[in-house]
Amino acid sequence: HVADPDGLKRYNSAAFVRPDLGYVGRFDKMHRVVFGEYVPLRSVLPFLQSLTPYNSAGIDAGTSPKIFDSGGYRYAPLICFEDTIPRLVRQIVNFEPQDAEKPDVLVNLTNDSWFHGSSELDQHLITAAFRCVETRRPMVRAVNGGISAVIDGDGAILEPEKLIDRDAAERAEMGLLPRTSMRDETTGEFHRQFNGVLIRTVPLDPRTSLYVRWGDWFGNLCLLACGLIVVAGTVLRLRGRSKAKTPAHPALA
Incomplete structure (x- = not known):
């Protein structure tokens, strides 16, 4: 919660803390989840409020990207599903405040435990x-209840x-060796809810x-x-109908 001239604001935030x-x-x-973090048209259709787990205040949206610097490197945070939105990530990568350059690394902080180890975890990662x-x-992803990972600029x-x-x-008590890979050696799938x-x-x-x-050029x-194909097709169709309705001139005797 943040005190604001317009009242008390409630945000979903990531704090940056340096050891020095x-x-x-x-x-x-910046990008809130519909019905999860805010309710559209709530003032017009109040019953929609029952579709969100939050109270009537909801969560307010942030207004600007942030770039944090540490050790000469620049980090841009993304929260939850913000790493699934191309235009937002592009906006953050292109963000250049006066005292910093573009980010070197994207950092995603998210809680995927809502999905209880389902395929959503893999979909979010991909x-x-x-x-x-x-x-x-x-990108560095720190995911609660999901798949944390480091992804390079080629998407690997x-x-x-x-x-x-x-x-x-x-695991040793069960006769199992410690895990040394992000993937299960038998199935090849990423580990879920791995405490490591x-x-x-x-x-x-x-x-x-x-x-x-x-x-998105x-x-x-x-x-x-x-759009041009639809317009051209419509025009040609209308012209064809117009010609079909035009009576032929009678032949001269």
């Missing part, structure tokens, strides 16, 4: 990898250089991309082309 400076600042989530490809930025999900299995003692520590050097990527520079161009 302590608390540096926070990032407020969708995040697309954001890395689009922006050519690596990297194996950790070291994996500390916090459940090693319990992933250690990995994050490979920085100096490249940029057409999407970062120009945005290709999609917009395709949309424009589809």
Whole structure:
């Protein structure tokens, strides 16, 4: 909760804390989940409030990206499903405050325990990898109840250089070895609800991309082309009907 001239604000936030400076600042989530964090048209249709777990106040949206600096590297946080939204991630990657440059690394903090180990965990991870490809930025994901990972600028999900299995003692009692990979050795699937520590050097990527520079130009161009095709087809169809209704001139004797 934050005191604001307009009243008390409630945000979903990520705090940045440095060992040398302590608390540096926070990032407020910009893209809220519909019905999860806010209710659209709540004032017009009050019954919709019953569809959200939050009270009538809901959660307020952040207004700006944030870039945090530590050790000469720049980090841009993303909260929850913000790493699934291309335009938002592009906006954050292109964000250049006066005292900083574009971010080197994207950091996603999320809680996927809502989904109880379902395929949503894999879908969320793979969708995040697309954001890395689009922006050519690596991403570090710290996921509660889900799949934490380091993803490079090519969208590759990297194996950790070291994996500390916090459940090693319990596994030893069951005659099992500590886990050394993010994936199950038998099924090849990512571990779920794995109590451990992933250690990995994050490979920085100096490249940029057409999407970062120009945005959804290709999609917009395709949309424009589809619109022109629809208009042209409609015009040709109307012209064909008009000609069919025009009576033929009688032949001269």
